[in-house]
Each structure stands twice: as C-alpha cells, then as structure tokens.
Amino acid sequence: MTTLKTTTPPNETRYVALAILGVMFGLLLSMLDGFIVGTAMPTIVGELGRADLLAWVVTAYALMTAVSTPIWGKLGDLFGRKRMYQLAITLFIIASILAALAPTMELLIATRALQGIGAGGLAVSAFAVIGDLVPPRERGKYQGMTAIIVAVGTIGGPLAGGLITDGLGWRWAFLINLPLGIIAIVWTAIFLRIPATRQRDARIDWVGALLLGGSVAGMVLLTTWAGTEFAWVSWQSAAFVLAIAAAMTAFIRWELRTPEPLVPLQVFRSRSFTMASILGFISGAVMFAAVLYLPLFQQTVQGASASESGLQLLPMMVPVVIVSLVAGIVMTRTGRYRLFPIIGSASMIVGGALLSTMTADTRWVVTGAFMVFIGIGSGLTQQMTTTIAQNSVEQRDIGAASGVVTLLRTLGGSIAVAVFGSIFTTHTAGLTGHALSVGVADSTRVIFLIVAGLSVISLAAAIAIRETPLRGRQPASTD
Known part of the structure; x- marks a missing residue:
C-alpha cells in the first residue's frame, strides 16, 4: 500500500491527465462497437445469411459486456487496474480480428460475445482509473470527458459503420479497432502509473460470477424472446x-457468506449508492431507446436516409457533452452534485412525453427540440451516477462499485432494447407500406411513454440521494 501526497505537483497532474486519456481510448472503442454494426447489418446478412440470428450480433455483445463488468472491476481491485485494462484491450483486439474473419453468422456472434467480454473491462477500467487517480472533488471534470466519449461513440458508431461498410466492406468495421487498440496499449504502458500489485490471498469469486451471469443472461433472454418466440x-x-x-437468490446468499465477493453487497447499505444504481439502470435504458428507435422512426415514418437519421441525433448528443462538462466543472468547484440528477430526470420526463407525440408530419426542427430534453437529462444523470457511487463507498471498493454501476447501466440498455424491440415487433409484425409506418409510429409512442415513466422513477431516486460533499483530496490509500 502507498500513501498519496496531499497536493498534486503540476507534472503529476499532467501524467494523470495523460493516463486517463489512454483509458478513454478503450472506452471509445467499447462504445463504438456497441453501435457500429447497426448500419452494417443488412450487408452482413447479405453475405453470411441467417437473418433469424441477426439480433444476436448486438445482443451477444451487450450481454457479455453487462455480465463481465463486475468481474473486471473485482479483478482490477485484486490484481491492479493497469494490468487488467491491458488484458481487456488485448482480448478486445483479438476478438475484433476474429470477428472480421468470421465465415458464418454463428462464428460472428461468438466473436462478438468475446468482444463484449473485453469491452466490459474497457468500460469499467475507465471509471475505476478515474476513481484511483483523481481526488473525489475533481472527478467531475473527468467524468465529463467520459460523457463526451459516450456521446461520440453512440452517434459515431452508426455513422462510422455506414461509411466503412460502403467504402471498405463490413469486415473493416472490426479491423479499424486494431490500430486504435494498439495506440491505447502503448499509451497506457507509458503513462498509466498505477502499481500492478497483487494481494497475496486474492481469490476470484467464480461461483458468484456464474450465478450473476446466469441471472443477467436470463433477464436478457426473457426480454428478447418474450413476445416473439413465446407470449x-x-x-x-x-x-x-x-x-x-432462483439464480439471483442463490447469488445474494453466496455473496453474503463468501470472503471475497464479486459484488460487495455492503455497498448497497448506502442509500446514495443504491439510488445511483437505479439512476444508472434507467439512464442506460433511456439512452438506448433514443439512439436506436429515433432513427428507426425517422427513416420509416418520416422518410429520412440512414445518414440523415444519424445526423439528426445531434440535437440530443450536443447537449449531453455540454451539460456534462458544465456539471463537472460546477461539481469540482462546489463539491455538490445532488441537484444535477434531479434536473436531469425531470428533463427526461419532459423529453419522453414530448417525443411520444411525434407523427409523420412533425417537423425535424420540432423533433430536434424534443431531443434536447433527453440530451440534457442524459448528460446530467448518466455519468453522474459513477461519481455518486464512488463517493458512497470505501476506497477499496471503488472498482467493484464502478463495475456494479456500469453493469446496471449496460443491463438497463440491454433490457430496454429487448423490451422495446418486443413492443416494436408487436406493432409492426406482417405490415408493409403505409401500415408499417403507422405501426412504427404507434410503437414509438408507447416506447417514449415508457421512457417518461421510467424517468419518474429516476426522479424519485435522485431526490432520495443523501448528498455528501465531495472531498478535495484522495483517500489515504490506493492499490
């Protein structure tokens, strides 16, 4: 264990910024690959066939990202953040190469699952490294950086996928990860200075991982298949x-008695941590709903092209970046944060309600104005959940806490895609032409009414947070 200085020299501050920039490369890769295949899917099906398995190209990635995040968080706590980050990005690069070479849809899905495991490590490492290197009160500005990465990945993924597929072929949508990943490995090898120490008696809770993985997989499979494969x-x-x-009950009982739990359940004794977890789950659901189903509405109902619908997400994404940065600066200067998720949740309620009123005749400018509310809400809640969660636990649990919040945010998005997809299928099955447009419009209305309802729960959770002013210095010990 080492003791941190109470003041940070300018040179050290510069290296902290450079180190965090390195892990942001990995976070960007994980976000891009979550959305990059969307615009490449028709071409992939044209070459590999098996249209019935197409949804699993996305679901396998999201599922394994969700399941693996708490495992990576715990591995980082036990074996060192830098070592686990570089292992995760190496796995991600290898899986990307295998995905590009996949000769069948089944193998592509398998490699996407492997990619998802690596992506889980990249996502949780970014947040945990910030928790390790940055004093609590200064984390806001760095969490604002993560919001920019999330926004760039979310909107850039579909755009990049379309451009790469049209210009080079869909396989290059995966091969592009190779040079970016190598840059991240070299960069963090030079600048990421976290001791790669191992606890002597460290043990991995594989039983807990299996039980948690089974629970999460069951949730995603249920919400994916219900309404399509069975009622x-x-x-x-x-x-x-x-x-x-049964799996979740067994997981909780096991975690309470194992000496090295995958998810230290004591963190949920903090009301603020529990509320941050709820906020993370709902913010993930809201963002996925907006990013995936707004372009579908714009293309099918309003006649926009794929690239136009991607660009039309800008009124939502630009506010995400702006308000995240502003909130981070204010939080750094004041140490206060509770008001941000309250305002953000209220904004998402308004945005969801307004978007549920869209019709084929709604002008793009009006739709863009509605999106601004979702962007403001997401920017003030999504990344803030990590700061609140980290401030609610002991330093030794920061990695696990980051993993839990990231898990719930990803799980919220995964379940939202599945549930909203079921709603979409119910309203559009067997329809063509004008009837299909009407069905898409009806399903979009229901989806965003649900978004507004979820945001009401988010508002209640934000109000219930007990604010503890952020400390201006790092705790005394780190790994």
Missing part, C-alpha cells in the same frame, strides 16, 4: 422468471 403470459415466461429468481 409474455406463458409457461415459458414463468419458467424464465422462476429460474432468474
């Missing part, structure tokens, strides 16, 4: 619910 009210759904409940 929501059916014996299959009931069997899934019972299996998920």
